Amino acid sequence: MVKVADARVLVAAAGVGPLLRLRAPISFWGGVDPVAGTVADPRHPDHGRSIAGTVLLVPAAVGSSSSSAIMLELLREGTAPAAIVLGRADAILALGAVVGRELGYAPISIVELSPEALGGVADGDIVRIDEDGATFLG
């Protein structure tokens, strides 16, 4: 297990899973199906891929503030990523996770980290993020 970065913690929790690097910014509202846990926007390059249980690297979250609601539904359905690594901090997704914690859903880690920090990590490699944002490979 090799430490690769210290990420800025937005929502503190530990998470581990295979890295999935989204190839384009995404709006969770309209872009993610919370029941299936998949990328649902037909125009997104990762359309159809499952995000459940992954360490999901999102270059940028865009679009509607209703994405908080989709984040909450992912947590409720158990289809959420194990952790979300945002290239640029986004309060909307983090808020969905904050509310999920209030409702007693299993928490997930949301951190901000420059995508280059995971540049050497391949999709599918196991990444672990600790509560303090310490990020490990393997």
Next chain:
Amino acid sequence: MIPILTPHERALLDGAGGEAAALAMRVVVAAAELLGAQRLVEIASAHVDGCLYHGDGGVEFAERLVAGAGRVAVPTTLNVGALDLLHPGRVRADAHRTEMARRQMDAYLALGCTPTWTCAPYQAGHRPALGEQVAWGESNAIAFANSVLGARTERYGDFLDACCALTARAPLHGLHLGENRRATVVVDASVVPAALAADDVFYPVLGTWLGLEVGRDVAAIVGLPASVTEDQLKALGAAAASTGAVALFHVVGVTPEAPTLEAATGGVEPTRRVTLSAGAMRSALDRLSTTASDGVDAVAVGSPHLSLDEARRLAELVGGRRMAVPFYACTGRDVLKALEASGDANALAEAGVEVVVDTCVVVTPILPAAGGVLMTCSGKFAHYGPSNTGYEVVYGSLEDCVASAETGRIVRDEAVWTW
């Protein structure tokens, strides 16, 4: 960093206002931390967008607030839900979705919100004053409150909007602060021909362009006629907030924070000046249509919800005509009541126009399931239609929409776009 709290805010956090207020304050404080706000700001009103059903978690959240004896602390209007409560059966939803959508709407009423069920609360009596601090959800309503009314709100959405309403507080950041409201981009619209600048069809296209061009920056538009109407500004803001994160724009000589260009920019040299061109407008116009089909399968207008003026104009246009394809006019229940009183509701019904209230056709399944081509004069419907409904879209003026719906063949007045 945890924001500095007043004794009252601290007391709410500690449970003095009950469980729901404490939960709401925890969420507001968490949001303030995420947004880097150093303290909270007291708000005078809220507009809550969280009443639209996205899944059972949203219902659980609202019902948790009700169970914790939650009550809004400021006047709070409600955005659309997922059901047309006045026309049961208009929304195609299974029993579970219908029940949960209803429970979610009921929970917000139990919190003391006003059942406006509209995305144009500013045309249903909720008009905060110039400089007033508020917490609003729904992107078009945010743009209108900031730009046209000069009230101060950031972009709030699900959960945070309700938590602000319950605590009467919002994170003090962004557009709550005067220094962030200054225009940094100047847009020169004086080259637009007067006939186009007077035409309703122009404003959703200008907004589409603005959202793409300026994103989250604040623009000051110069050169629009002083006669620009409130409905035109509403259409401009709604389209801009669809294609970009536009929450505030100024129209010099028209909107309240922009009596002059200098007032709009705060006397600071703008970072960018852009002059509109026929080519740029044509390209924004083209973006609002996804098909070259000449047939139309349905027409929808009213995003944002039609004002009484807009609905009356539609009633006039369709009077004595008969729509050949399904035609939906989305509006608030207050407007419907006025249309019923004036007889305009009858005129619409006789022409085959279905009035949808409390919700709209892009947030819940109302359009015929068969799909096809949807025509609209709303920039927002044109933007969200394809992903939310599966329909291809064609944009045109309200007059174009009525003429097309009457024959089932698309009619568009193109001449107005050539200069």
